[in-house]
Amino acid sequence: MDTKELIAQLYEIDGIKFGEFKLKSGIMSPIYIDLRVIISYPKVLRMVAEALWEKAKNLSFDLICGVPYTALPIATVMSIEHNKPMVMRRKEVKEYGTRKAIEGAFISGQTVLVVEDLVTSGSSVFETIEPLELEGLKVKNIVVLLDRQQGGKENLAGKNYNLHAVFNMAELLDNLLDGGKIDQKTHQKVTKFIDENQIKK
Numbered sequence: 001m002d003t004k005e006l007i008a009q010l011y012e013i014d015g016i017k018f019g020e021f022k023l024k025s026g027i028m029s030p031i032y033i034d035l036r037v038i039i040s041y042p043k044v045l046r047m048v049a050e051a052l053w054e055k056a057k058n059l060s061f062d063l064i065c066g067v068p069y070t071a072l073p074i075a076t077v078m079s080i081e082h083n084k085p086m087v088m089r090r091k092e093v094k095e096y097g098t099r100k101a102i103e104g105a106f107i108s109g110q111t112v113l114v115v116e117d118l119v120t121s122g123s124s125v126f127e128t129i130e131p132l133e134l135e136g137l138k139v140k141n142i143v144v145l146l147d148r149q150q151g152g153k154e155n156l157a158g159k160n161y162n163l164h165a166v167f168n169m170a171e172l173l174d175n176l177l178d179g180g181k182i183d184q185k186t187h188q189k190v191t192k193f194i195d196e197n198q199i200k201k
Contacts, residue, residue: 031193064086141164146165150197
């Protein structure tokens with residue numbers, strides 16, 4: 001998988017934006033990565049799923065679980081293309097029916113590969129790991145398209161989880177600068193923001 005081509009494609013479809021954006025954590029960021037848009041671009045969705053599979057294929061796991069909602073279509077493509085069973089975490093557990101937090105067929109003791117689009121602090125990944133482990137499933141590895149390099153990898157490592165990223169923020173910015181998509185000033189502004197906004201848990 002050509003990372004340079006993948007980053008260029010994500011930029012072309014407006015998956016990477018520059019400006020002022022409020023993040024989930026409440027802080028204002030000069031860059032916003034919106035991977036929800038890839039569902040409208042099947043070619044790019046497949047490229048993302050393949051890039052994540054390349055990172056994950058040598059790891060040991062029985063099931064795939066995408067962090068809701070952005071990573072669900074990515075995990076689904078990985079599951080279909082490589083015939084790997086998938087489970088799904090409910091964001092809201094219903095008050096009726098089975099009241100399950102995890103949907104799908106699984107056996108306690110199986111290992112789950114968690115799939116996420118990007119990691120900042122790691123909080124959304126932890127929100128998915130917890131209900132999986134409550135069902136007796138094991139999580140060791142998380143595969144992600146982008147590591148924002150703001151402490152997520154270290155926060156996960158602190159709880160003995162391994163983060164495998166296709167690329168990190170520095171590589172993303174270098175690629176966009178080399179490709180003439182951003183200027184040196186934007187590169188420096190985002191790099192400074194990342195350095196100054198580390199989220200340690």
